Amino acid sequence: MDMDNPNQTMVSYFFLEGLMYTAEHPSLFFLLFLLIYSITLTGNLLILTTVGCDPHLCSPMYHFLGHLSFLDACLSTVTVPKVMAGLLTLDGKVISFEGCAVQLYCFHFLASTECFLYTVMAYDRYLAICQPLHYSVAMNRQMCAGLAGITWAIGAVHSAIHTSLTFRLLYCGPQHIAYFFCDIPPVLKLACADTTINELVMLANIGIVAAGCLILIIISYIFIVAAVLQIRTAKGRQRAFSTCTSHLTVVFLYYIPPVCIYLQPRSSGAGTGAPAIFYTIVTPMLNPFIYTLRNKEVKLALRKLLGQGSQESPIGSPPR
Template sequence: MAVRNETRITHFILLGLSSNPDLQIVFFVLFLVMYLFAIAGNILIVVTVHADSDLHCPMYFFLSHLSLLDLSLSTVTVPKYLANFVSQSKTISFSDCIAQLFFLHFFGGTECLHLTLMAYDRYVAICNPLRYTTIMNRRVCLLLVVSTWVGGFIHGFTQAFPSTLLPFCGPNEIDHFFCDSHALSLLACSSPFISETANMVNSGTLTVVCFLVVSISYVYIISTILKIRSAEGRQKAFSTCASHLMVMTLFFGPSVFIYMRPSVTFAADKMICVFYAIVTPWLNPFIYTLRNEKVRISMKKLKGRKVSLLGIHIN
């Protein structure tokens, strides 16, 4: 009678973006610089919105929460990638791997819902301007933001939990720079059909619902903007919506490609994941600050306030 020994995996090895030493250095420097700029830019937006009373309105309240989500989303993956490069060990424990997977989808799902909420906010502001302050009052805004976090938590849990039920007995090398449901399912000893299906249905439902709400909102928004007689008014409305649409494209594009298909790997997967893990959180502050004159003015006021507090006077 043969005895079969099975060893359950207790840790994984993250292979990163490339095995080429020169490219590894390039990616490390690039990720470090972009992450530092993402931290600085998103914190600056949060501080500016909360410090300037002129920005205490729903649009900028939602913008500050988007910056908080961008900061959280990039922090889930980038520090571990940078630490692995420095330590050369490239390992992550099973529990830490599941935690990373959960928080990745928790913040990612919350951001997906939050971007949809921002589309609804623009719809109310442009299509129902006279009722805007009544509909989007402080209590409603807080409830809507809390609901996105609750929805993101549910999404993160339903993505991470099926992976905890999969048996892992080797190999333990993840061909990625962070833990994700697709990468883990490929290492399972048994068929991951149930977990794959649950994850795909979960991500698909979230993405489709958000996409439909955003699409319907912008159909009404664009039709309303085209009816505005003033060219300046149309340009201002389009400018605000263009920033949001740009962010939506950068976030939803990679997410749809990665998560709304079975767990098969493509050569471009890892680079596409870089977009929502670090590129989008890095770009969002530039998109919103460089295109939004009100935010730029508030940042200058904040800078002047710091100078005044330090007792420095500039002629």
């Protein structure tokens, strides 16, 4: 901790200013966020339950989809309930110093793990389409579990680095965070110390990690597109592409908003909350729909789980 001035007192809590325009109609926005949060939890838990219960959804693609659904449900839980609490009372906007650190850690832990998971999912699609004969051996159950475990472990370490760097500084006031949750850029603006090093580390670390993952995803899809174009039948090409479009869609939704936030850390404030809302609140809600609406196997498994399908599962072999 930076103790350049021993007379300064560390703050014990912060006040989250929340989102712009929500103060005018708090009840309306509370109901809106409650609806979004309910849909997010229901959709992702349904996907997670379906993947876990249906034996036909046992391929690595669905294994990773289960992890993604769990991450989305947790990521939304880290931010949305606190936003709703702030819409009900002023006390709901207050968050303790320790609570702020926990929220920041959990958010970056889940978000970075999701980033790594998207990269693993791209690698899985590369093996399935470009090396189908070796896919079952290369992506066996042990490999799937190992890759998933590595993404969680790296995400935990990555978040720990940023959290420790952020909260090693002295915070002596002001206490108002011009944001709707504890994130690195708005919290750093309240530090009673020079944050240049923190901002450089944040840009370098998050930039390198995000850019590295995105480059690996792009490289994977370059090989995938080349392989798909060699398929002679249009039906075969469409089937191959159908297993990739959902993944590409969620990758696009995941990457664009953070770029707007973390490349301009000094501009973070209540007015820059729109991009963060999208990938912390909206995207976790959309992901289950993106994967189910374009995936016949998941839709049929969901119908079966909800008692609308036949006793005999019509699902064929998982796409490879």
